[in-house]
Amino acid sequence: MTTERPPVLSVRGLSVRFLLPGGRRVAAVTDAHFDVAPGECLALIGESGCGKSVLASALLGLLPANAQTAGSALLGGLDLLTADERTLARTVRGRRIGLIPQSPAAHLTPVRTIRSQLEETVAQLTGVRGRTALRTAAEQAAERAGFPPGHLDRHPHELSGGLAQRAATALALVGEAPLLLADEPTTGLDRDLVDRTVDELRRHVDADGDRALLMITHDLAAAERVADRVAVMYAGRIVELTEASAFFGTPGPRHPYSRGLLEALPDRSFTPIPGLPPELGALPDGCAFAPRCDRATDTCTTLPPFTGSVACHHPAPAPTPEDIRA
């Protein structure tokens, strides 16, 4: 974005597949390429079951035993896909990737106060020792996430949805991780709360300019509010990766799927994309979107390469320099 700094996370050819009983294979993620730069927020959007959560699990090394991966995901020189469980547990989760969970209420331990959970996390992830020092550090961590200190001695069930979200964010921020990974952080929240949650995430990215945010979501409005760039995932592949301003504004998305997704919003034309997404266990050889696409032709039986910002044989025209300036 600003000067040329190495990306925080660099994903190259990341693929994940599951081996199912009976020899079936499910290609959950196929050949994903993207970077997340310092100070940048990348939103990964797509419908449920498109493979975006699997991608997050792969980055955290939390795939189930029947999964296989390929490619690389470099986080400051460490390949997350080949790192062993010990390295991931001791140096990655919490320390180099802060996870902001989908349902904070379920992410917090129900029987302990927010303070004791924060203090434990501080003690685990930082060098702070001693009762009073921990107490202060925990209070600072809470303050950073905008969690009111007066609520620190409450249990998770005594918190509203918004405060629980802040508590979870505070925990994710403790380790000063360079990459924040938010997996559907706004599911089931009201619009106001969605706005506040993503604004806070944005604030943490902007605060020091070294941190990056990868937000996985199906909420296009939340993505529009927070993201610098948008990656659209369909049937396990990233089909479009572009600047958020161009995507949500003019000239709009270039891939027909992204266009359809955006047009389905209630404040746009509110019309669904016809048909259903393909099964990840039985993907077609060519473009996976072709059966639902009104632009599809014979060339769509071959796999469209990812060129420029889009993987499609018939994308909408690329934005001209004037469009970008506008």
Place this chain on the structure above:
Amino acid sequence: MADTTTAVTKTVWRAHGTARRSTHTLRLRVSATLVAVTVLAVLLVPPLVRLDQQAVDLAAKLLPPSWSHPFGTDDVGRDLLLRCVYGLRVSLLVGVVAALTATVIGTAVGATAGALGGWVDRAVMRLVDTFSSVPHLLLGVFIVAMFRPGVWPVVISVGLTHWLSTARIVRAEVLSLRSRPYIDAAVSGGASRWRVVVRHLLPGVLPQAGLAAVLMVPHAMWHESALSFLGLGLPTHTASLGTLIQGARGSLLAGQWWPTLFPGLFLIIPTLAVAGLAGVWRERINPRRRSELTL
């Protein structure tokens, strides 16, 4: 198929989480083998080996383990290996029948209490609490004492004392399922109370009840052994693991360890094997684990 995608960019696939999987299968294999050996021994040895387990040979009493008597002999010279297999047979029979009895009673009571709720639930669960406050063994002793020694009083005693925990498990499970939206959806779709219980609640609790039943088999075997050891269960001439251990008490004090050790092992090893199998089963029926296996 998914493989075409791999052909495009010559993908190198790496596996994940192999370590966890291998201990899982190892546990499954060891437990399953032990359970299979136990069941086969109990079913096949008596009809195949036409030896008389009751054959008394006073000249060969209390012999230590040797090639002709791998487990040694008891105080009247009976072969202990044969006695143990016969004993296991009786204990296992008692255990399985008693566990089934207890599970059927427990599931019926627990499901009724959980599904009806309200005062029925409160009354039934207070009854369960009352029963639970009396030690199992004491209650079991009381029940067997009302009958002549034999297999059926022991089965009844175990069945009537062990349904309590199953009833609690099933009730808790029914209560948690009952508040799920899918039960609401069934009610809204016109399902009667009976249909909700039979079609939606019971199938949901059966895996748990089945697990409880399996775990109860060794429990019931131990209960039978305890009753027999106290001289209240099976008549002493019927070989069961309990009567064998009871009969060996005297020789243990005299330094003869084998008449106690081998029946004891026959009690402990199937118990551990069943617990191992149940552990694997529990992981299988755990919904999170199941979703992992499929995606």
Place this chain on the structure above:
Amino acid sequence: MLELRAITAGYDRQAPAVRDATLTVTPGESVGLLGPSGCGKSTLARVAALLHRPDAGEVVLDGTPVHRWRHRAPRELRTAVGVVFQQPRLSADPRLRLADLIAEPLRATGRRSSVPDRVAELAETVGLTPDLLTRRPHEVSDGQLQRACLARALVLRPRWLICDEMTAMLDASTTAALVGVVEAYRTSTGAGLLAVGHDRALLNRWCDRTADWKTVTGW
């Protein structure tokens, strides 16, 4: 008419989730009920679907005051209201294939003979392929499962539909598709709709009128 009059309901009499809520839906009308999460609007939706007995107040369904709830409610009243919940995972019996899930209300009300026709027809309406109908809930995505749940709610041709945050877990395209199905059903049958949610843009676009939780409960 679906009338909710001064409903107070909840799970704890000392702290009811809903206090004094009044709302009317006329036949053929679609009403959006807009409220923040945790405000008790789902409880009100359950009351309207005769699934939860209110502590006070009255529900009048097509002129019949409701006195009994859940299993005790007369079957004709219960099945006159179709419900779709927020989380498809929790609203589908994990052991049933999608076809059985959709057919369950027909079987429960003794209309077995119409099962094959109705299931095929509704699967087509909500956009489920025959292949998906043979799968169990854990083998399909949230969006596909919610399509099946909507089909189940429509299978008895209810005069009233209650959608409790039906689309909160879904992407924009699936949301638009499911709303389209509901609207097509209402146009062809004249059914009334109560759509509960927290997304103002969605409810304004979807419904004839949108009621704020504050105005419904009067405080």
